[in-house]
Amino acid sequence: MAKSATKTKWKSRAVTRLIEAGEMSECSHCTERVKFRARERNHQVICNVYIGGSWDHVEHFHALCYEEASFPFGEPLD
Template sequence: MATRVASKKSPAKKGAAAKPAPKKWTSRAVTRLIEAGSMTECQHCEERVKFRARHRDMQVICNIYVKGVWDHVEHFHEECYLDAKEPFGPPEE
């Protein structure tokens, strides 16, 4: 019957790079075209953000983070987001 021999673990490398801290996510806004079938409501005026044929209407979509963790999404008409004074910062293209 064979016996197990404890093997020594090699020491950690001294030159190993430390793992970077995880990125803390913050709320942000982006501008996008309103797509057909959109069924969301504007958080500012509470009217539907709806698609209209032959119009290139834009919406602002905001990812909301609480304590660095994603919480929810909010949608705005582009004009309403500006009227609300860009609550989540200037929208990215």
């Protein structure tokens, strides 16, 4: 994986997290809910989106949707 030069400016980044019980977010890619299912340890990708160097909003994706969307906010970290 290619690492771009580190910049001091804040930029959008993505992390992978387990989906928690009670999670009610909507996936930014498929627009379906990112739902907790007791028997599956599903992951979601949470992206902090920075616009012009300042935090703007958070987006949620199903882990697979994030891949399908070609990592819009970079490769997710654990």
